[in-house]
Amino acid sequence: MVSALGIFFSGPGQTYSISVFVGSFVEQFNGNDTLVSGIYSAATLLSGSLLFLVGRGVDRFGQQKMAIFAASLLGIACLWSSIVANPVMLFIAFFMLRFFGQGSMTLIPNTLVPQWFIKRRGRAMSFMAIGSFISAVTFPLLNTWLIRQFGSEHAWQILGVLVVVIFLPVAALFIKNKPKDIGVMPDNASNKPRNSSEAQLATEDSKEIDWTLKEAKKTRAFWLMLFCVAIPALVNTAITFHLFRIFEEHHLSVGMASFILSLMAFVGFPVTMIAGFILEKVPVHKVIGLSFIGTLIFLTLLLFMDSVVMAVIFGILWGLMNGFERITLNIVWPNYFGLKNLGSIKGLAQTVMVIGSALGPLPLAFAFEQFGSFNEAILLLMILPMLGAIAAFISPQPTKFN
Incomplete structure (x- = not known):
């Protein structure tokens, strides 16, 4: 539950939280939406490219010290965001929010839970994901209320205080x-098995093989799974970023687009819980491959969507796949490469994910400018889950030979 709380407090650095403040930043910079968006993308790319440092820090100093460090700097980032006065300060604010919030406060819990669970790792990761869903629901509403009551500057300050006052003591005491x-x-x-069968299970659990990052890089599975991690980040960010305009293109209302976003999250929450139990029985690479087939189906629905019914089916299937992806693409690393160097390995995977999410909206924006439609870019996006399904199915857990 401490890990779930950590994921929850990554909220101030997540897009769903920052987006509430974007209007005030655009207004502050004379309505220059392109400037603010460009700074945000650049800061996100830089943040993602440096996340491997957090992974190394986890391996060297442990999750507790890194969680305290990340939460402290996230609190400072919120305070800094309240005094932004020029584009350079805005870049620093976005970078710190993304690096210490969306990056570090997500990476650290995802390396902590696998240390504590082996047989029940799937369901433990599912329970941790509760923090993500609650955060996505809470912070947009909380931020909107804080801005209305106190203004955007004080809203940032309150968020910073909440992170430091609530999460820091919990991290220090309980991690x-x-x-x-x-x-x-x-x-x-x-520690003392009660019978021979329990002793056998304990022995099997202790046989998890640890890989170094250098060793993992020599396996085909590592690179193919790294490719698989990038796909949902790119596709989901692209679709979410442009969803309202895509719905308008298909003659569906903005209200329906908002409903589909909520429906996706509503469906994804229970699926995440179920996915953890499934992954304790089914090899993770097969579940990833099947989820990419589902992604291909919901992108096809999006391409030909012409009614409310099709939109709802799209939203349900999108939520189903999103729920599975939240667990599978996190659990694959400890399952495949062990725990000793998980921070470094997961840090690289997190870097790829953040870069993918930063690049996601660009192909659809380019297609709309060139062709006046999103359909061409969606057709191109459909190639990615096809390749991802193939990559996943041919990437079972690697065997380490001494």
Whole structure:
């Protein structure tokens, strides 16, 4: 639950939270929407390219110290955002929010939970994901209320105080890097098995093989899974960013687009819970491959969507695939490459994900400017889940030979 709280407090650095403040920044810079958007994309790209440093920090210093460090700097980032006066200050604000919020406060919990669970890792990751869904619902509403009541500057300051006052003490008191640090075993197993079958299970659980990042890079599965991680980040960000205009192009209302976004999140929440249990029984690469087939189907629906019914079906399927992706693309790294160097490995994967999300909206924007329609770009996007499904199905867990 501490990891879920950490994911929750990544909110101030997430797009769904920052977007509420974008209007005030655009107004501050004389209505220059392009300037603000460009700064945001550049800051996100830089943030993503440096996230591997957080992964290395996790491996070296542990999750507790890194969580305290990231939360402290996220609080400072919120305070800095309240005094932005020029484009350079805005770039620094966006970079700190994305690096310490969306990046670090997501990466650290995703490396903490796998340390504590092996047999029940799938369901544990599902419970952690609750923080993500609650955060996505809470911060847009909270930010809107704070801005109306106190103004955008004080709203940023309040967010910074909330992060520091609530999460920092919890991180300091309750985060323990590994079970062995406090004399227990993963999955809350007993140090002294009560019978031979329990002893056999404990022995099997301890056989997880640890890979270094250098060793992982030598496997085909590592690079193919890295490609798989980038696809949902790019596709989902592209669709979300342009969803309202896509719906207008298909003669559907802005209100329907808002409803579909809410429907997607509503469907995704229970699916995430179910996915964790499924992944304890089904190999993760097969679930990833099937989710890409689902992505291909909902992109096809989006391409030919011409009614409210089709829009609703699109939203439900989008939510289903999003729910599975939240778990599968996080659990694959500890399952494949162990725990000892998980920070470095997951840090690189997180970097690829953030860069993918930063680049996602560009192809659709370019297509609309060139062709007056999003359909051409959506057709191109459909190539990615096709390739992703192939990459996933041919990437079972690698075997390490001594």
